[in-house]
Amino acid sequence: MAYIRKVFTGFILVLPLIFSSLIFSESSDYNMPIGVTDVSESIFGLHMLIFWICVVIGVIVFSIMFWSLWKYRKSKGAVAADFDDNFWLEIGWTVAATLVLVWMAVPSTQVMVEAYDDAEGEINILITGHQWKWHYEYLEDEVGFFSNLSTSQEQIDGEVPKGEFYLREVDEPLVIPTNTRVRFLITGNDVIHSWWVPDFAVKQDAIPGFINTAWTNVPEPGIFRGACTELCGIKHAFMPVVVRAVEREEFDAFIAEKVALAEEERMLTSKVWTKDELMARGESFYATNCAACHQANGQGIPPVFPSLVGSQITMFDSNKHIEILMEGVQGSAMAAFGESYSEVDIASVITYTRQAWSNGEKGDGVIVTPQDIVAYKNRIDL
Amino acid sequence: MSTVVESHDHGHHGPAKGLSRWLFTTNHKDIGTLYLWFSFIMLFIGGAMAMVIRAELFQPGLQIVQPEFFNQMTTNHGLIMVFGVIMPAFVGLANWMLPMQIGAPDMALPRLNNLSFWLLPMAFGILISTLFMPEGGPNFGWTFYAPLSTTYAPSTVNFFIFSVHIMGVSSILGSINIITTIFNMRAPGMTLMKMPLFVWSWLITAYLLIAVMPVLAGVVTMMLMDINFGTSFFNAAGGGDPVLFQHVFWFFGHPEVYIMILPAFGIVSHIIETFSRKPIFGYSSMVYAMASIAILSFVVWAHHMFTVGMPLAGELFFMYSTMLIAIPTGVKVFNWVATMFRGSITFETPMLFSIAFVALFTIGGFSGLMLAIVPADFQYHDTYFVVAHFHYVLVPGALFGIIAAAYYWLPKWTGNMYDETLGKLHFWLTFISVNVTFFPMHFVGLAGMPRRYPDYALQFADFNALISVGAFMFGLTQLLFLFIVIKTIRSGKQAKPEVWEGAGDLGLEWTLSSPPPYHSFTVQPQVK
Ligand code: HEM
Ligand SMILES: [Cu+2]
Numbered sequence: 001m002a003y004i005r006k007v008f009t010g011f012i013l014v015l016p017l018i019f020s021s022l023i024f025s026e027s028s029d030y031n032m033p034i035g036v037t038d039v040s041e042s043i044f045g046l047h048m049l050i051f052w053i054c055v056v057i058g059v060i061v062f063s064i065m066f067w068s069l070w071k072y073r074k075s076k077g078a079v080a081a082d083f084d085d086n087f088w089l090e091i092g093w094t095v096a097a098t099l100v101l102v103w104m105a106v107p108s109t110q111v112m113v114e115a116y117d118d119a120e121g122e123i124n125i126l127i128t129g130h131q132w133k134w135h136y137e138y139l140e141d142e143v144g145f146f147s148n149l150s151t152s153q154e155q156i157d158g159e160v161p162k163g164e165f166y167l168r169e170v171d172e173p174l175v176i177p178t179n180t181r182v183r184f185l186i187t188g189n190d191v192i193h194s195w196w197v198p199d200f201a202v203k204q205d206a207i208p209g210f211i212n213t214a215w216t217n218v219p220e221p222g223i224f225r226g227a228c229t230e231l232c233g234i235k236h237a238f239m240p241v242v243v244r245a246v247e248r249e250e251f252d253a254f255i256a257e258k259v260a261l262a263e264e265e266r267m268l269t270s271k272v273w274t275k276d277e278l279m280a281r282g283e284s285f286y287a288t289n290c291a292a293c294h295q296a297n298g299q300g301i302p303p304v305f306p307s308l309v310g311s312q313i314t315m316f317d318s319n320k321h322i323e324i325l326m327e328g329v330q331g332s333a334m335a336a337f338g339e340s341y342s343e344v345d346i347a348s349v350i351t352y353t354r355q356a357w358s359n360g361e362k363g364d365g366v367i368v369t370p371q372d373i374v375a376y377k378n379r380i381d382l
Numbered sequence: 383m384s385t386v387v388e389s390h391d392h393g394h395h396g397p398a399k400g401l402s403r404w405l406f407t408t409n410h411k412d413i414g415t416l417y418l419w420f421s422f423i424m425l426f427i428g429g430a431m432a433m434v435i436r437a438e439l440f441q442p443g444l445q446i447v448q449p450e451f452f453n454q455m456t457t458n459h460g461l462i463m464v465f466g467v468i469m470p471a472f473v474g475l476a477n478w479m480l481p482m483q484i485g486a487p488d489m490a491l492p493r494l495n496n497l498s499f500w501l502l503p504m505a506f507g508i509l510i511s512t513l514f515m516p517e518g519g520p521n522f523g524w525t526f527y528a529p530l531s532t533t534y535a536p537s538t539v540n541f542f543i544f545s546v547h548i549m550g551v552s553s554i555l556g557s558i559n560i561i562t563t564i565f566n567m568r569a570p571g572m573t574l575m576k577m578p579l580f581v582w583s584w585l586i587t588a589y590l591l592i593a594v595m596p597v598l599a600g601v602v603t604m605m606l607m608d609i610n611f612g613t614s615f616f617n618a619a620g621g622g623d624p625v626l627f628q629h630v631f632w633f634f635g636h637p638e639v640y641i642m643i644l645p646a647f648g649i650v651s652h653i654i655e656t657f658s659r660k661p662i663f664g665y666s667s668m669v670y671a672m673a674s675i676a677i678l679s680f681v682v683w684a685h686h687m688f689t690v691g692m693p694l695a696g697e698l699f700f701m702y703s704t705m706l707i708a709i710p711t712g713v714k715v716f717n718w719v720a721t722m723f724r725g726s727i728t729f730e731t732p733m734l735f736s737i738a739f740v741a742l743f744t745i746g747g748f749s750g751l752m753l754a755i756v757p758a759d760f761q762y763h764d765t766y767f768v769v770a771h772f773h774y775v776l777v778p779g780a781l782f783g784i785i786a787a788a789y790y791w792l793p794k795w796t797g798n799m800y801d802e803t804l805g806k807l808h809f810w811l812t813f814i815s816v817n818v819t820f821f822p823m824h825f826v827g828l829a830g831m832p833r834r835y836p837d838y839a840l841q842f843a844d845f846n847a848l849i850s851v852g853a854f855m856f857g858l859t860q861l862l863f864l865f866i867v868i869k870t871i872r873s874g875k876q877a878k879p880e881v882w883e884g885a886g887d888l889g890l891e892w893t894l895s896s897p898p899p900y901h902s903f904t905v906q907p908q909v910k
Pocket of ligand 2: 635636639682683685686
């Protein structure tokens with residue numbers, strides 16, 4: 001029995017040490033990532049420093065404790081002493097604890113000041129958290145886009161095998177240039193989200209009505225994956241962050257292309273659209289932006305997400321339909337899509353939902369064109 | 383003559399019969415028992431929810447529940463464990479033990495005591511009933527951040543708010559009772575600095591409760607106004623401030639986490655001195671440490687909010703103040719170790735749980751210290767690292783304290799010894815499974831898995847499967863605890879008044895018979 005106890009005590013003391021040094025080695029997948037920026041490296045260093053200080057204190061305290069438990073066990077005939085205080089000992093360990101804390105606080109403060117530098121960036125990007133996707137806007141060039149999860153529902157439901165970047169892939173990553181100071185202005189559209197890229201050590205809450213700032217400067221090209229870290233509703237786990245860092249020339253080309261696309265989009269608004277063109281565009285827009293709540297079959301999840309099939313609004317009230325898409329519904333998850341998407345997108349998805357699921361046959365089947373949306377906007381502006 | 387007195391005794395001083403004994407009781411032991419059973423039942427309900435969570439997270443992908451229900455499970459698991467298990471269990475222990483430890487016949491305000499208990503089943507009945515309503519129960523996390531919990535909440539949030547109000551009233555009434563009892567009913571000679579540490583820990587906890595429960599009531603009332611009466615406290619579109627919610631919530635919330643640990647500090651101190659057969663080391667520094675933890679706990683709240691975008695000075699202030707709490711916490715740990723040093727130690731089940739408490743709570747304290755380092759917290763915040771931290775302080779911390787107390791005092795309460803072999807088995811299974819469950823959470827958190835996720839990327843799969851296995855084992859093991867408790871109530875070796883060797887000198891409760899008389903001390907003892 002005594003032998004078993006001895007082995008066991010040794011085991012308890014040594015196991016966590018071996019275990020943690022394996023896992024906390026720098027190359028481990030189960031430690032904080034070192035990341036790629038100066039700040040993320042400093043933070044990693046700080047994390048390891050504090051960790052090892054804790055390990056040392058832990059080893060000292062636990063050794064004394066387990067040694068006492070073993071040495072002074074009654075079964076070995078230990079007789080209890082009866083001291084119950086020791087002034088200098090108590091002062092001593094209080095002072096020692098304080099000194100260790102000061103030792104931790106100094107580098108922590110330095111790294112904090114480094115991370116919190118609030119100067120303007122060369123590139124400023126407005127990041128807006130939506131339920132449940134990110135919107136990125138390049139403020140200098142006035143172009144922006146949404147970034148949606150691109151993992152398929154079949155993978156999530158286990159109907160097909162999961163891909164390598166399961167839940168960590170998006171249709172359009174944020175693109176930033178390397179070796180450039182990039183500042184993020186982060187806000188929320190509906191509830192609070194939080195934008196996190198571990199490799200940059202950037203985590204900032206995206207809060208409606210506030211604009212938080214963070215910055216990074218990435219030395220090497222690469223793809224960096226992160227996540228939303230503030231509970232934001234049903235699809236909290238399904239709005240990843242993906243950032244692609246590219247050389248400056250590639251970045252400039254990317255922006256030029258985005259600017260050209262935006263121009264094209266504006267042209268599209270004035271073009272005359274056929275019903276089929278609107279339907280085709282609307283269907284794919286519906287699948288990426290609406291089906292999450294209203295479901296692919298349009299039936300929603302009442303009462304939280306209403307059904308669009310055979311409803312009064314989708315069949316007979318196209319004005320109200322436009323208004324809902326443009327302004328959203330206060331107090332619900334229905335966002336004001338008009339603020340973030342083009343007239344063409346809004347018109348086509350309205351047309352699509354007014355035709356689909358036999359709404360068209362049973363209702364008035366009105367076709368809404370981008371020009372109708374422009375007209376709506378002009379009315380509101382007046 | 384004597385027969386007359388006897389029957390008089392019987393009519394007034396014994397418990398009533400049947401259900402009315404429990405419904406109308408004003409006896410501190412009966413009410414303590416009610417609190418403890420309530421908390422035990424809630425442990426299994428909240429635990430069942432945890433099992434749903436771990437079953438879903440066993441593998442990546444959505445297998446068992448949909449995210450909507452998953453969020454309701456995480457939210458209600460948290461609410462039930464905090465407000466329905468840990469807090470009522472400590473109040474139950476206070477009810478049983480405070481009068482016996484200070485030499486009083488009962489609590490000072492017995493009818494109030496009955497009310498504070500019976501409010502709780504109402505509150506939790508309402509809360510749990512929301513899960514069966516068409517829109518589902520609360521799904522916004524136990525911290526219910528606005529506007530997810532206001533503008534975007536299911537309408538059942540109104541029931542949630544009502545239920546929190548009732549819980550708050552119950553806690554405040556309970557605390558008033560405890561403070562009144564401690565100040566007015568101590569045996570002659572028991573000065574403040576001679577009070578048992580469990581009494582001290584509850585005195586401080588009761589003050590914390592009275593200070594912060596109204597703040598919680600305030601914040602849920604603001605939510606109620608935002609939801610139903612068109613105010614905009616937390617609604618940015620109306621000029622409100624969602625961050626205000628977090629400040630008010632955590633001003634309640636951080637003292638709340640100490641409410642959940644201070645009574646355990648008291649319990650563990652008694653158990654360690656009993657089984658080390660040596661008086662607690664540094665009694666007065668233990669008291670000062672608890673008091674300073676309680677005071678400091680009012681100025682650290684924003685360490686839960688390092689990523690909301692506070693100014694640099696704010697971040698640094700809350701980092702330093704949080705680090706300061708480590709000093710009194712460390713002092714307590716050192717004192718426990720110094721109590722064991724040169725003792726004469728035996729390893730009964732309550733002692734095993736207390737030793738594990740000291741070791742594992744300290745691990746939770748270390749991760750707390752790491753979380754206090756703001757720049758590092760940018761990486762840890764809202765990941766499983768935080769989940770690991772608070773489960774280490776709450777499960778092998780608070781819950782182990784409660785379990786240890788149950789083993790330590792059950793023989794006193796029931797007059798029967800529990801089965802030591804089964805108790806040790808319960809300890810080892812619990813100890814192993816708790817670590818298998820919560821230790822790997824540190825690693826998945828550091829590796830980048832956010833909390834409150836129903837589904838996750840593939841690189842987290844192995845550890846999550848391990849965690850789930852540990853969790854199922856932990857859950858099953860607690861059924862053994864239930865069995866042991868019932869077995870002890872029904873039978874067992876007759877316990878002596880002092881129960882534990884040498885405990886007779888350690889506190890007044892050990893001078894009473896086991897089980898103690900219905901009215902603890904009808905004649906006040908004299909404390910020297
Ligand atoms: C040395 C003492 C402690 C320190 C320095 C400390 C520090 C912290 C910090 C900085 C956080 C926020 C982490 C984050 O969200 O990023 C945190 C979270 C938490 N702590 Fe502690 N802590 C300590 C002890 C305790 C104790 C004793 C308890 C309870 C018994 C506790 C319960 C919690 C809980 C419940 C949370 C998470 C709340 C949530 O977001 O859901 N902590 N702690
Ligand atoms: Cu806290």
